[in-house]
Amino acid sequence: MGNHSQVTVASCLKVLVCLCIFVQSLVNGQDIDPLVNVTYIKGGVAKGAVCLDGSPGAYYFGQGFEDGIDNWIVYLPGGAWCYSEENCLSRSKYNNNTGTTKYAAPKSFTTFLSQNRIINPDFYNWNRVLIRYCDGASFMADVEAVDPVTKLYRRGRRIFASVLEELITTKAMGNAANALLIGDSAGGLATILNCDRFHSFLPDACRVKCVSDAGFFIRGKDLPGAFDHAMDYFSEVVKYHKLAEYLPKSCTQRLAPELCFFPENVVNDIKTPLFLLNSDFDTYQIYILVAPNSPTDEGWNCTKTFASLVNCTPDQLHVIMDFRTAFLKTLQGLDDNPSRGLFITSCYIHSISGYPHNWQGSPTLQNKTVQQAIGDWYFERNIVQFIDYQHRHPIYCNGI
Missing domain, CATH: 1.20.5 (Single alpha-helices involved in coiled-coils or other helix-helix interfaces)
Incomplete structure (x- = not known):
C-alpha cells in the first residue's frame, strides 16, 4: 500500500x-504552434507572381477552427527594401528570404498568428496566412519588363493579389466574416499602402481592418538635415520599382510620388479602419534613417539598442529626442479619425509583432497590452488611441 x-x-x-x-x-x-509548410502560388511563374529572382511567390497557411473558422488574418513581414539593380540583385541571391522563395522552410506562427490563446486571445483560432516578402518594394511593384541581364523581376503587387485570389477560390476566404491585414516594418508600410486594396478583395465581409506595426515612417521635415537619407532612400525605391502608378492616386495627384511612400501623406485618405502600432523612439528610423552620419559610422552605433545608449554623446541623445518630437508632431498632423487606432509606445524598439522575443515584453498603455488594445479596437469594445506622453526619454521594455 x-x-x-x-x-x-x-x-x-x-x-x-x-x-x-x-x-x-x-x-x-x-511558441508552441506546429511547423507550417510553405505553399507556392499555383501557377505563380505563369502568372508572373514571382520574387526578385523569378521564383514563385509563396505563403504559409494555418486553418482556422471553432468560432474562428470564417475569420482571417493575413500577415506581411518586414525586411526593408532594395533600391537599385545592384542592391536588388544582391538581395535576390542572398539566402535571407527577402528576395527568393528557393529556401522557404517550414515555420511556426508567432504573435498575432499564434494559436496560443493566452498571448493571442482574440485571433488565436482564425485562419492565419503569412505572405512571404520577396519583392523588395512592400508588395507594391508590378513591372512587366524583365531585365535581360540580371533577370530581376519586380512583381510584389502580383504576389499579394495572387495569394488572396488563391485563398478566395481554394480556402473559402471569400466567405470571410472578419478579416485583418497586419504587417511589421516594410510589411507595416505595405499594410498601409494596401489596406483599401485588401478590403476590395473581401467586399462582403462584415468587418475588415488593418494594423501597421512599425510602418509609420516619417519624412521628418521638422528634423533639419537629419532626414536626407530617408528621403533619398525612399525616392530611389519608388523610382527603381516604378511605383508612381500604384501609389494612392489621392496622394500622387497632389504630391511627388516619392512623398507618397511616406505614410503621413496617405493615411488620411485610407477608408478602411487602420491601427498604427509604433514607437516614438523607433530604433530603425533613428539608427538607419535619422542619424546625420552614415549608419556604418561606428560613432552612431550607440543608437542601435537601448543598452548602447549609454555610449551616446549629448548631441546624439539630442537627435534621438528630436526624432520623438518630430514623430509625435507628424502623428498629430493627421486628421482626427475616430475609427483609427493608436498605440504609440516609448520603448526603444522597432517592430513588436515581427519579433517573437518582443511579444513576451509587450508594453502596456492605460493598463492594456498591445494584444488587448488591438482586440478592443478591432471588435469596437473601446476607442483605442493611446500615446505615451508620460515618458519623455526612451524606456526599456521587458523582453525586448
Whole structure:
C-alpha cells in the first residue's frame, strides 16, 4: 500500500511539474504552434507572381477552427527594401528570404498568428496566412519588363493579389466574416499602402481592418538635415520599382510620388479602419534613417539598442529626442479619425509583432497590452488611441 501511495504521489508530482512547465510556456509566450509548410502560388511563374529572382511567390497557411473558422488574418513581414539593380540583385541571391522563395522552410506562427490563446486571445483560432516578402518594394511593384541581364523581376503587387485570389477560390476566404491585414516594418508600410486594396478583395465581409506595426515612417521635415537619407532612400525605391502608378492616386495627384511612400501623406485618405502600432523612439528610423552620419559610422552605433545608449554623446541623445518630437508632431498632423487606432509606445524598439522575443515584453498603455488594445479596437469594445506622453526619454521594455 505504501509503495502504491509513493508511486501515486510521484505520478501526481510528475503531472504537476509538466503542467507547470506547460503553463509557464504559455505565460512566457513561447511558441508552441506546429511547423507550417510553405505553399507556392499555383501557377505563380505563369502568372508572373514571382520574387526578385523569378521564383514563385509563396505563403504559409494555418486553418482556422471553432468560432474562428470564417475569420482571417493575413500577415506581411518586414525586411526593408532594395533600391537599385545592384542592391536588388544582391538581395535576390542572398539566402535571407527577402528576395527568393528557393529556401522557404517550414515555420511556426508567432504573435498575432499564434494559436496560443493566452498571448493571442482574440485571433488565436482564425485562419492565419503569412505572405512571404520577396519583392523588395512592400508588395507594391508590378513591372512587366524583365531585365535581360540580371533577370530581376519586380512583381510584389502580383504576389499579394495572387495569394488572396488563391485563398478566395481554394480556402473559402471569400466567405470571410472578419478579416485583418497586419504587417511589421516594410510589411507595416505595405499594410498601409494596401489596406483599401485588401478590403476590395473581401467586399462582403462584415468587418475588415488593418494594423501597421512599425510602418509609420516619417519624412521628418521638422528634423533639419537629419532626414536626407530617408528621403533619398525612399525616392530611389519608388523610382527603381516604378511605383508612381500604384501609389494612392489621392496622394500622387497632389504630391511627388516619392512623398507618397511616406505614410503621413496617405493615411488620411485610407477608408478602411487602420491601427498604427509604433514607437516614438523607433530604433530603425533613428539608427538607419535619422542619424546625420552614415549608419556604418561606428560613432552612431550607440543608437542601435537601448543598452548602447549609454555610449551616446549629448548631441546624439539630442537627435534621438528630436526624432520623438518630430514623430509625435507628424502623428498629430493627421486628421482626427475616430475609427483609427493608436498605440504609440516609448520603448526603444522597432517592430513588436515581427519579433517573437518582443511579444513576451509587450508594453502596456492605460493598463492594456498591445494584444488587448488591438482586440478592443478591432471588435469596437473601446476607442483605442493611446500615446505615451508620460515618458519623455526612451524606456526599456521587458523582453525586448
